[in-house]
Amino acid sequence: MRVLVVTILILIPPTFLTFNRVEALKTRIRVEGRGLFIPSSRFLKPASLGFDTMVADLYWLKTVQYIGDDFWFRKGYPQLFDLVNLVTDMDPRFEYAYEVGGIILSVYGGRVDESIRILEKGYRQRLGYWEIPFFLGFNYFYYLGDYRKAALYLTEASRLPRSPKYLPKLAAKLLAKAGDPETAIAFLTEVLKNMDDERMRKEIEERIKEVMVERDIQHLERAIKVYRERFGRPPEGLEDLVSKGIIDRIPPEPFGGYYYIDKETGEVKSSVKKERLKIYKKRVRR
Amino acid sequence: MRELAIAFNTFRECIRDRILYNLLIFAILIIGLSGILSTLSIGEQVRIILNIGLAAIEIFGVMMAIFLGIGLVYKEIDRRTIYTILSKPIKRYQFLVGKFSGLLFTLLVNLIIMTAGLVGVVYLMGWHVNSTFFYCLWLIFMEFVLITSLALLFSCFSTPTLSAIFTLSFFVIGHLTEDIKFFGSRSENPFLQKASTILYYILPNLENFNIKALVIDTIVRGLYFEDVSAGVGLKLILFSTLYGLFYTAIIFLLAVIIFEKRDFK
Numbered sequence: 001m002r003v004l005v006v007t008i009l010i011l012i013p014p015t016f017l018t019f020n021r022v023e024a025l026k027t028r029i030r031v032e033g034r035g036l037f038i039p040s041s042r043f044l045k046p047a048s049l050g051f052d053t054m055v056a057d058l059y060w061l062k063t064v065q066y067i068g069d070d071f072w073f074r075k076g077y078p079q080l081f082d083l084v085n086l087v088t089d090m091d092p093r094f095e096y097a098y099e100v101g102g103i104i105l106s107v108y109g110g111r112v113d114e115s116i117r118i119l120e121k122g123y124r125q126r127l128g129y130w131e132i133p134f135f136l137g138f139n140y141f142y143y144l145g146d147y148r149k150a151a152l153y154l155t156e157a158s159r160l161p162r163s164p165k166y167l168p169k170l171a172a173k174l175l176a177k178a179g180d181p182e183t184a185i186a187f188l189t190e191v192l193k194n195m196d197d198e199r200m201r202k203e204i205e206e207r208i209k210e211v212m213v214e215r216d217i218q219h220l221e222r223a224i225k226v227y228r229e230r231f232g233r234p235p236e237g238l239e240d241l242v243s244k245g246i247i248d249r250i251p252p253e254p255f256g257g258y259y260y261i262d263k264e265t266g267e268v269k270s271s272v273k274k275e276r277l278k279i280y281k282k283r284v285r286r
Numbered sequence: 287m288r289e290l291a292i293a294f295n296t297f298r299e300c301i302r303d304r305i306l307y308n309l310l311i312f313a314i315l316i317i318g319l320s321g322i323l324s325t326l327s328i329g330e331q332v333r334i335i336l337n338i339g340l341a342a343i344e345i346f347g348v349m350m351a352i353f354l355g356i357g358l359v360y361k362e363i364d365r366r367t368i369y370t371i372l373s374k375p376i377k378r379y380q381f382l383v384g385k386f387s388g389l390l391f392t393l394l395v396n397l398i399i400m401t402a403g404l405v406g407v408v409y410l411m412g413w414h415v416n417s418t419f420f421y422c423l424w425l426i427f428m429e430f431v432l433i434t435s436l437a438l439l440f441s442c443f444s445t446p447t448l449s450a451i452f453t454l455s456f457f458v459i460g461h462l463t464e465d466i467k468f469f470g471s472r473s474e475n476p477f478l479q480k481a482s483t484i485l486y487y488i489l490p491n492l493e494n495f496n497i498k499a500l501v502i503d504t505i506v507r508g509l510y511f512e513d514v515s516a517g518v519g520l521k522l523i524l525f526s527t528l529y530g531l532f533y534t535a536i537i538f539l540l541a542v543i544i545f546e547k548r549d550f551k
Contacts, residue, residue, distance in 0.1 A: 001546060008539045011532050016487065018529035022494045025522040065472050 036066065038082045041089030048090070056091035063087060063097070067104055080105055081114040088121060095129045098122030102135050107203055112143040123153075130163035131194065138191055141174060142184070142207075151175045166190060181215035209254040213270050216251045220259060220268045223247045234266055288376045292384020293391065296358070300392040305353050310396060313346035314403050321407040332413040336502045339404035343397065344426050344498075348457055351393055351430045355437025356449035358385045359545065368550055379542045386438055386538065393430045397423065418511035421523050422501035428530035429495040433457060435537040436490075442544045460492030490533055494526045 038059075048055040063083040066072055072079075084101030088094055098118055105115035119136045134157040141150035151174040158167035170190060173183050188208045195201045223241045228234055231244075238259055241247050253259055257271035300306060320338035324331040359382070362368040371381060401423055408415055436456050440449035459466075463486050470482020500519070504511055511519050 001543065004539050004543050004546075008536050011536050011539070015529065015532040015536060018525050018532060019487070019491065019494070021525040022491075022522065022529055025518055025525060026494075028518050061469065065468075 036062070036079055036083070038079060038086055041086050044086070044090065052090045056087050056094055056097075059083060059087045059090065060094065060097060063101070067100075073108065076111065077104065077109040080109060081111065081118060084118050085121075088118070092125050093127060095122065095127050095132070098125075099129070099131050099135065102132070102139075103200065106139050106143060107200065112139055115139055128160055130157040130160035130167075133157040133160070134163070134167070134194070135191075137171075138187065141187060147174050164190065164193075181211050181218065184211045185215065210273065212254045213273050216253070216259065217268045217270070219247075219251065224261075224268070235261070237261060238268070288374075289380050289384040289387065292371075292376075292381055293388035296385050296388025297391050300354050300389060301395075303354060306350060306392070306396070309346045309350050309353070310399065313342050313400050316342040316346075317400065317403045317407055320404075321411055324411060330506070331411055332408060333502055333506050335404070335408055335411060335413075336415075336419075336505065337498070339407065340422060340426070340498050340502070343400045343404065343423070344429065346400065347393060347397060347426065347430050348433050350396060351389070351433040352437050352450055352453045352457070354389055354392065355434045356441050356446040356453065358389060358438055359441040360444075360446050360449070363550070372550060378546050382438065382442075382538070382542055382545055386434065389434055389438075390431060393434065394427065397427055397430070415505055416510055418501055418504050418509070421511050421519075422497055425495040425497055425523065425526055425530075428527055429492055432490055432492070432495075432530050432534050432537070435534040435541070439537050439541040439544070442541050442548070456490065457492065460490045461496070463489050463491050464493060491529075494529055497522065497526075 044055060045052055063080070066080065066083060067077070080101060084097050084105075087097045088101075091097075098121065102115045102119035102122070105111045105118065109115070116136065116139050119132055119139065122132045123136060133153040137150040137153035137157065140146040140153065151171040154167050154171035154174065157163050158171065167190075170183075170187060173186065177183050185208060188204060188211065192201060192204045192208070195204060220238060220241070223246045224235060226246050227241060227244065230246075235241055235244075238250050238261060242249055250259060253270055253272060255270070255272040257273075259268055259270055261267070262269050317339045320335045320342070323338065324334040327334050359368075362371065372378065405415060405419075433453060433456070437449060437453045440452045444452070466482050466489075467486040470479050470486070473479055473482070497519075501511065504513075511523075
């Protein structure tokens, strides 16, 4: 008996050693890179033998890890749509997956079309969560500049239980003053209220500041136009607008910089954000 | 010599088992079906045949190992034939060695039959396989060996039903240990991290014997296994085999310990 136990003890180290060796060799052979293997739900659904919601949870855990991986963050989450699509195929009532998938795809991934596809898939399920049409509206408004559709989804969202009271007002504002940066700031502020994640909040806060810069620039350029009409020449600097009493003061730059007039083009610019925000145009990666 | 007698008897007992023929017939049917299915595909026919065929061989082989293995010792105890055997001048470990090798021989014969069926289908479809194919079968056989040892271990102290459930669970979990490690490594709970690492090393990693995808791709592209990844392939076979043998030895010795401790009076 003792011999047997000793033999087993002797056998354990070589088992581990060969195990590690096999592991090392396998990683050398593997060529598929860092991509995830995501099975098709048409296969996985029957294969899960009725445990589809459990399999959905399992893939949801993988999705969360994927979202948390900085490598994929920098790559703009190329497989996120497939992951969320699989999770929501396996469990179509997985509201949180639609919502998080939809937000991350557009805000971080820059994959607005995929974000809309996921959110609309969730919307078709009629789960009764106002967040889904709300973020759909956000996508249409902020990335695609489709105010009419955005307002439509916001109105839909406002009819659902527990939706915030400001939604109908926001929808009306969208239809009336679509191109106004103030509308965008109002919308983004509401989006911010519904974000828990710190990284997401920072991202949205950044966007709000960008729109504020746009609003200030539009404001200043209107003032310059007035100045030009009154004095027949453009102002030397923005201070002229204040000293001649056209505006009360130069608005503070939200990123901590300042505004100035570009001598060559005559345009108002921010010292921090050199590029003018094309908020009402598509901002799609790829 | 005595082991051989037991082994031969086990082989005879196994090939009289109806369950073996059920499984074998289904295996051959599915392998045959792979030929028909492949005609539905555009190109890559041989890939489909090999994918389905090798999967059928592995699954049905494992089922044979489980359903024959779980009865190996239990049946003898149940029918009280063990008393007559152990009253003969034979050591208990010799009895187990005989049982184990008898079943392995049965599995080998069945593996050969199923392989012949698969190779036949491949040839009928106008393709051919090369030596690479047999490396894959070799590792599939190593998986059978490991599964058989587990079935034998459970058979030494448990009823066939429970043994079948245990062994099947090991088969399933053996293919999922990498997921255990993955989720454990992402957990923030240090206890979970430790536990998943320990489980990862203790449980048999049956994925180590799974080179089907690699082998099939090699065959389809008309290459030989020796060409794959500059010699890494052969090393992989060698170390996977060693791993399988060491692991099986440990499980087998555990079975011997349990069997030695049992009281048959």
